[in-house]
Amino acid sequence: MPYFELLCYVFIYSLSLIFPISSNTHDIAFYQILHWESAPDSLKNSVLLGIIISLIFYYRHDVLSIVSNFLKLVFTFKKPQSIDEWLFIFILLSYLPYYFLRTFLNLQFLENFATPIWMACSMLIFTFPLVFAEKRNRKSQRMIDWSWTTVLFYSVIQSLSIIPGVGRQTLALTAAFGLNFRSSAALKFVLLSYLPFLIHQYFSPQKSIVFSNPDTSFLSVSFYALIGVGVLSFLIGLVTINYLNKILENHSLNKIMIYRIAASLFILYYFLFYKAN
Numbered sequence: 001m002p003y004f005e006l007l008c009y010v011f012i013y014s015l016s017l018i019f020p021i022s023s024n025t026h027d028i029a030f031y032q033i034l035h036w037e038s039a040p041d042s043l044k045n046s047v048l049l050g051i052i053i054s055l056i057f058y059y060r061h062d063v064l065s066i067v068s069n070f071l072k073l074v075f076t077f078k079k080p081q082s083i084d085e086w087l088f089i090f091i092l093l094s095y096l097p098y099y100f101l102r103t104f105l106n107l108q109f110l111e112n113f114a115t116p117i118w119m120a121c122s123m124l125i126f127t128f129p130l131v132f133a134e135k136r137n138r139k140s141q142r143m144i145d146w147s148w149t150t151v152l153f154y155s156v157i158q159s160l161s162i163i164p165g166v167g168r169q170t171l172a173l174t175a176a177f178g179l180n181f182r183s184s185a186a187l188k189f190v191l192l193s194y195l196p197f198l199i200h201q202y203f204s205p206q207k208s209i210v211f212s213n214p215d216t217s218f219l220s221v222s223f224y225a226l227i228g229v230g231v232l233s234f235l236i237g238l239v240t241i242n243y244l245n246k247i248l249e250n251h252s253l254n255k256i257m258i259y260r261i262a263a264s265l266f267i268l269y270y271f272l273f274y275k276a277n
Helices: 003-018 023-033 041-058 060-076 083-104 108-113 116-125 127-136 148-162 168-178 183-192 195-203 223-250 254-274
Strands: none
Touching (some): 003 041, 003 223, 023 116, 023 254, 041 060, 041 183, 041 195, 041 223, 060 083, 060 183, 083 195, 108 116, 116 127, 148 168
């Protein structure tokens, strides 16, 4: 694969991992449209590692506080009191329903829905609950208001991201906004609770239920090129997280939602009408 395609892949995949625009849809549909070969797991791992490090670096103070408070509880056998002491548990709890569905249930039937048309439909349909949740968000809840009940609701909603094309970020933000969390508190928890997803995906021998491509000529990419991919995705991740914070604080997700709708309709048009002819 030419380096131009490699750079485009890193840019698009890195953005789609942070923005609520469905990384799987971009990974499958747009590369079929462009007639580019799908990226192998080695390249995806480099991008994932860069995004993981960017999230940890951006929220480094929160991550250090969460880990240190959890270790303090482990060694002192005390019951968690503050939100900082609960966050580690809440983040893991939010991931459990999704992990259970992926690990213990036979979800191979989802391969039948891993098509550009289905994924575009999912991407389009699940845009509207996010728009509704953001518009109706009373923004009355702060970071300290995360609790067992809110995390349980949040975890159940985001576990639906096993459906191809929906997008984990889309469902996580929908749940957080539906619970009336302020934009900053919603996004911080959404991105912090994203770390278990990314880490599991990074170490998983199968990148997702249906999206894995271990054998391709892309594996000839040199070790130094993969290092460069990780660094580039790290920088893109930092810029994207900062931008997403700003638009949520000062504006809304309208532009991103318009993009989701436009991209979905374009994919549907291409595969239902243009390619069919």
